[in-house]
Amino acid sequence: MTTRPAPYTRLLLTGLLLVLAGAVTLLARPQDRSQDAATPAVPTPSLATPAEPRTSAVPTPPASPPTTAPAAQTPARTAQPRAEGPPSHEPAVEPDPVPSGIPVSGDGPGGDHAIQRLLDRTTPADLPPDTQRHLVALATRVWIAETTGRGRATWPKYFTDTSLRAPYHYVRVQAAIARRTDGHDDQAVVRLVWAGAGAADDFQDGRLAQVRLTLHRNVWDPIR
Template sequence: MTTPPAPYTRLLITGLLLVLAGTLTLLARPQDRSQDAAASAVPTTSLETPAQPPTAAVQTPPGPPPTTAPAIQTPARTAPTRDPSREPAAEPEPGPSGIPVSGDGPGGDHAIQRLLDRTTPADLPPDTQRHLVALATQVWIAETTGTGREAWPDYFANAELRAPYHDVRVQAAIARRTDGRNGQAVVRIVWAGAGVSGDLQDGRPAQVRLALHHNEWEPIR
């Protein structure tokens, strides 16, 4: 016959059995724990991201219309103002006889000379022409003023001295052959001088005829 255990013995056995049962329970559920842990690690939100509605195209508000650079207006060119004092003096207009207008004084003599040079082509050597012009100038001054007539007594023998001129000046002169002859020439003169009234007149035409005698040119009538 078995003797029943004492009360503290039964309590000890009962406690051991409970501890054993708890241990077995813990050992039997490690997989469940790992699964629970894995489940808790996974986020609750769905992995699929719902398609977002298409965003409307952002419309850029129209900006101000492009500004164009204003056209550069080139200032109109104005004709430069002429200074009359800087402009060369215009040559006098030739008169009906081809001689420039009178009143220009010695400053217009070169224009008269150019007109005479263009009347007929030169037909004498330059040295001969200069000599004949100088000789005819002296003869004409003696003719109009009376001074120097003694140099050509035969030429002035029968020539009366009319009202003498003063301030006589030969403005221009050219020498040309007479009818193409080698021994005769005519010097055409344009001269200026003041008469008895004292009025100075220029642009006066005249001529002096010359002939070659013994290799010397002399005035002839």
């Protein structure tokens, strides 16, 4: 026959069991904690999507704009070899007349403009251009009549002798200028450079002459 414990006995046994269980638990906790501290924790792989990296506080400089490809340059021309031979020269400026005042004899009509330039530089112009052109043309006709005899009848007071024993041939006035005589408005002198051949056909250019003119009743006439 089995004897059952009394109710208070059960309670006592239950309390002892709980005390023993608590003591065992308290003794086991420090050891577990030391083991946990000695063993590094292994991170558990996460199935979640990894977070985006945090951006730095320093702003990233904007991307430089795409550079345009440089335009294709025209290839430099290669220097062509110069052709052998005498170098080409620009037209040279015509030299001034010789120091004597008259260009070299024998230039012909091509040298007349050089003589004209020389005469223009001798004295400054003091007559209106139209008047000067008129006096030069008049003196040219007078001098041709003087040297060749042709047209002397036009100025009978100037050419008292219409005959000419030894006339010149091939007479040409190369250059001429007209200037006032001593500042007088009614008197002028025309200085000429002329060319021609004498009785012996000795042609010569650069000859000098002058024709004096006077203004009378608005008409210019030659005077001696």
